[in-house]
Amino acid sequence: MTGTVVAVDGPAGSGKSSVSRAAARRLGFDYQDTGAAYRAFAWFCLQSGVDVKNQAEIAEAVPGFSYTIGTDPDGYFVQVGGTDVTDDIRTPPVTSIVSSIARVPEVREHLIRLFRGIIAESGRPGIITEGRDITTVVAPDADVRILLTAQPEVRAARRAAEVDGANHVDIAAQLSARDAKDSKVVDFLNAAEGVTTLDSTDLDFDQTVDAMVELVRATIKIAG
Numbered sequence: 001m002t003g004t005v006v007a008v009d010g011p012a013g014s015g016k017s018s019v020s021r022a023a024a025r026r027l028g029f030d031y032q033d034t035g036a037a038y039r040a041f042a043w044f045c046l047q048s049g050v051d052v053k054n055q056a057e058i059a060e061a062v063p064g065f066s067y068t069i070g071t072d073p074d075g076y077f078v079q080v081g082g083t084d085v086t087d088d089i090r091t092p093p094v095t096s097i098v099s100s101i102a103r104v105p106e107v108r109e110h111l112i113r114l115f116r117g118i119i120a121e122s123g124r125p126g127i128i129t130e131g132r133d134i135t136t137v138v139a140p141d142a143d144v145r146i147l148l149t150a151q152p153e154v155r156a157a158r159r160a161a162e163v164d165g166a167n168h169v170d171i172a173a174q175l176s177a178r179d180a181k182d183s184k185v186v187d188f189l190n191a192a193e194g195v196t197t198l199d200s201t202d203l204d205f206d207q208t209v210d211a212m213v214e215l216v217r218a219t220i221k222i223a224g
Ligand SMILES: Nc1ncnc2c1ncn2[C@@H]1O[C@H](COP(=O)(O)OP(=O)(O)O)[C@@H](O)[C@H]1O
Pocket: 010, 011, 012, 013, 014, 015, 016, 017, 018, 019, 158, 159, 162, 200, 203, 204, 205, 206, 208
């Protein structure tokens, strides 16, 4: 039986991956990073020589995509066909094309089925799944639905802090271009009905994790 299902959406750099992973660790839950699957598929297309401007070619590559992700918050990894791509999927060539790949309907249908399967098969008391369309499309019936946001300049500063010598202006521009492209496919900037907004603009990392854990615990208490 599936345990507590937690759905988290939000724009780039809002803290979805890091906060969800830390909250899952505290709760003893699984953690699923769906952005990693879109990134892994983009990596696979680049490796396979797919013309990433050609939607039909992208769709044709879907059946050959074999993907594995670690859902243990302490054992995170991403593999494509047995190759570890955990770091490679964060590189600029992948980041620059991932939004174009992610808007292809055949890609979304395939990955959404995969995400639902991973949620259904979780053997832990719960699973936190994060992305862009989890609260609205992948798991609209989730027990807890959260939109994690932060002001654009704060998100860009957090991302820039991850990269030595990063140019803040470039990072902010890239982040807002990707959000603009992604938000044409699904609305992750406004909370859908029943979704709780968690704004981390004025919260530090630990305070944000505390707030997410509290939201989950409050729901479990009500249900139990
Ligand atoms: N509330 C916060 N305060 C400060 N830094 C944060 C906060 N939330 C996340 N971060 C940091 O911001 C960066 C981006 O977070 P990440 O989880 O990668 O975002 P997303 O998955 O939404 O793109 C990471 O370095 C993370 O540690």
